Amino acid sequence: MNKENSKHYRNVTFFLLFFLIATAVCAMLIGQYTISLADFYKIITEKASSTLADSLKTPAHVVFQVRIPRILLAGMVGAGLSISGSALQGTFQNPLVSPDLLGVCSGAGFGAALGILIGNGTGLLTPVLSLVFGLASVLLVFFFAGVSGRSETLSVILGGIIVSSIFTALVSLIKYVADSSETLPAITFWQMGSFANASYHDIGISFVPIAFGIIGLLLLRWKINLLSLGDEDCSTLGIYPNRTRWMVILFTTLTTAGCVTVSGVIGWVGLVIPHICRKIVGVNHGYLLPTSCLVGAIFMILVDTVARNLTSAEIPIGILTALIGAPFFAAIYHKRKKVG
Amino acid sequence: MILEVYNGCFEYTRGRPVLQNIAFHLDCGQIMAVMGRNGIGKTTLIKCIVGILKWNQGYSIVDGAKSQVNKPMKNVGYVPQAHKVSFSYSVRDMVVFGKVGHQSYLAAPGKNDYVLADQILDKVGIYDLKDHPCNELSGGQLQLVFIARALINSPKLLVLDEPEAHLDFRNQIRLIKLIKNVVSDNNIACIINTHYPNYALRIADKCFLLGEQNYIEGRTPQVMTDDNIQKYFGVYSHAYQFRYKEENITAFSFLDEV
Numbered sequence: 001m002n003k004e005n006s007k008h009y010r011n012v013t014f015f016l017l018f019f020l021i022a023t024a025v026c027a028m029l030i031g032q033y034t035i036s037l038a039d040f041y042k043i044i045t046e047k048a049s050s051t052l053a054d055s056l057k058t059p060a061h062v063v064f065q066v067r068i069p070r071i072l073l074a075g076m077v078g079a080g081l082s083i084s085g086s087a088l089q090g091t092f093q094n095p096l097v098s099p100d101l102l103g104v105c106s107g108a109g110f111g112a113a114l115g116i117l118i119g120n121g122t123g124l125l126t127p128v129l130s131l132v133f134g135l136a137s138v139l140l141v142f143f144f145a146g147v148s149g150r151s152e153t154l155s156v157i158l159g160g161i162i163v164s165s166i167f168t169a170l171v172s173l174i175k176y177v178a179d180s181s182e183t184l185p186a187i188t189f190w191q192m193g194s195f196a197n198a199s200y201h202d203i204g205i206s207f208v209p210i211a212f213g214i215i216g217l218l219l220l221r222w223k224i225n226l227l228s229l230g231d232e233d234c235s236t237l238g239i240y241p242n243r244t245r246w247m248v249i250l251f252t253t254l255t256t257a258g259c260v261t262v263s264g265v266i267g268w269v270g271l272v273i274p275h276i277c278r279k280i281v282g283v284n285h286g287y288l289l290p291t292s293c294l295v296g297a298i299f300m301i302l303v304d305t306v307a308r309n310l311t312s313a314e315i316p317i318g319i320l321t322a323l324i325g326a327p328f329f330a331a332i333y334h335k336r337k338k339v340g
Numbered sequence: 341m342i343l344e345v346y347n348g349c350f351e352y353t354r355g356r357p358v359l360q361n362i363a364f365h366l367d368c369g370q371i372m373a374v375m376g377r378n379g380i381g382k383t384t385l386i387k388c389i390v391g392i393l394k395w396n397q398g399y400s401i402v403d404g405a406k407s408q409v410n411k412p413m414k415n416v417g418y419v420p421q422a423h424k425v426s427f428s429y430s431v432r433d434m435v436v437f438g439k440v441g442h443q444s445y446l447a448a449p450g451k452n453d454y455v456l457a458d459q460i461l462d463k464v465g466i467y468d469l470k471d472h473p474c475n476e477l478s479g480g481q482l483q484l485v486f487i488a489r490a491l492i493n494s495p496k497l498l499v500l501d502e503p504e505a506h507l508d509f510r511n512q513i514r515l516i517k518l519i520k521n522v523v524s525d526n527n528i529a530c531i532i533n534t535h536y537p538n539y540a541l542r543i544a545d546k547c548f549l550l551g552e553q554n555y556i557e558g559r560t561p562q563v564m565t566d567d568n569i570q571k572y573f574g575v576y577s578h579a580y581q582f583r584y585k586e587e588n589i590t591a592f593s594f595l596d597e598v
Contacts, residue, residue: 228427235392236413284430
């Protein structure tokens with residue numbers, strides 16, 4: 001990247017940061033309970049000096065207890081899924097790979113379903129089980145790829161498919177035995193993905209794995225460039241391909257499991273956002289990964305705001321991201337075929 | 341001495357050795373050409389030296405460091421055959437990637453690395469292509485990019501796998517001259533795997549002919565004879581000599597298979 005390009009990158013980053021803040025503020029104001037910008041300003045300043053007028057108690061509650069945790073969570077999950085997608089696409093040299101490739105989503109989904117079945121979805125049980133099974137799924141993939149002797153790309157992907165289908169079958173089993181009046185709908189809604197019940201509690205659970213994963217991936221971002229050149233080039237250029245690939249997989253798993261745990265399964269974001277970002281800053285993962293984080297956060301906050309405002313009954317966000325993502329993906333694929 | 345190989349043996353499957361008891365050494369400023377029939381193990385030999393493959397027996401030493409499996413070696417610059425690049429990295433980025441591998445996990449390449457990349461691109465003669473995406477280059481151009489990427493670490497040993505495979509005659513001559521200059525300017529050693537004896541004869545100090553059971557290695561004029569070509573390639577040839585610009589040139593014509 002030459003001087004103009006790195007300047008371009010800096011401008012893009014500043015613009016995206018500004019846009020992220022603007023989006024977040026808008027998202028705080030819009031909703032079933034609309035808050036004016038003037039009131040919002042008052043709430044923020046008076047909250048700080050703790051002289052909040054009685055008339056502003058309700059909007060203040062809406063902002064701090066409902067919208068801020070929801071926006072924070074949506075931003076975190078959007079950033080996490082997008083950077084995981086970018087990192088995995090680079091690592092597996094395939095721009096059509098997404099974070100659920102490694103069975104993480106199915107594993108975490110099974111954990112959550114189990115939690116809802118035995119604990120009615122209350123308390124810490126569901127998120128913890130979800131996180132544990134999300135991480136367990138990648139261990140199973142590791143075991144599979146390790147047993148085959150070579151942890152090369154193909155065996156990792158094959159392992160992901162196997163683990164995915166096992167957990168998907170187990171989720172079906174749980175649904176089959178679940179109480180059809182309460183537990184079954186709860187599992188089904190969870191699977192659609194939603195931020196509707198976002199709380200600081202959720203942020204507390206998912207912050208550590210998501211932040212740890214994102215920081216890890218950001219540190220590895222230049223090495224991912226080398227991984228994308230293939231193992232031979234990679235090892236002669238001075239890094240251990242297997243070891244580095246597993247590090248990337250571990251960090252994406254942490255991030256994805258953290259996301260799925262609190263938001264349910266939200267598809268397509270991790271596949272589509274990296275493609276948009278490549279159009280903006282190019283293919284170099286040194287720049288692509290940070291940009292993916294920002295664009296992913298913006299996208300998720302936007303879509304979540306749409307999800308809760310479009311109709312009076314909230315649409316699960318997983319449905320919206322699929323409705324937006326799938327046609328977009330089809331368009332990209334069509335274009336690729338034409339070029340190729 | 342930059343490179344020493346002791347008793348190197350390698351087999352992909354048990355009982356079917358590809359390389360047996362290979363031993364040779366290479367000094368600074370020397371170029372060695374590795375030649376042999378298709379599928380005889382030339383690339384395998386190179387991969388063992390670079391450390392992509394592990395010698396089953398024996399070992400090699402590069403600049404005092406003993407070879408290990410998959411152990412990244414900073415002193416070796418490896419130029420693979422031009423292959424497809426999965427993402428459209430710019431030429432400049434691709435050259436800087438050469439630096440990335442040897443930096444710590446926390447480091448990102450800085451301005452200096454890009455300046456260095458520009459200098460090397462200029463030296464290799466593809467500065468104009470610096471902002472071009474790699475997957476839109478021709479095979480020959482990509483080969484030059486890979487050479488630049490190998491040179492950015494100032495290696496002590498440069499290893500090229502059939503570098504002239506995708507090039508036309510003019511670019512082949514350019515590349516051969518470039519390799520010769522790089523080797524003498526930096527006083528490094530170079531191994532080049534090639535199918536073109538005539539170019540090898542012009543720049544190689546040593547030649548390595550690889551056969552099924554045996555090999556011959558030594559100074560170019562002693563190794564490159566009609567007899568050896570018949571023995572190692574199964575081809576009748578005729579060598580003829582002439583002078584060009586104060587240089588004694590030997591060239592081979594290949595006549596018929598044995």
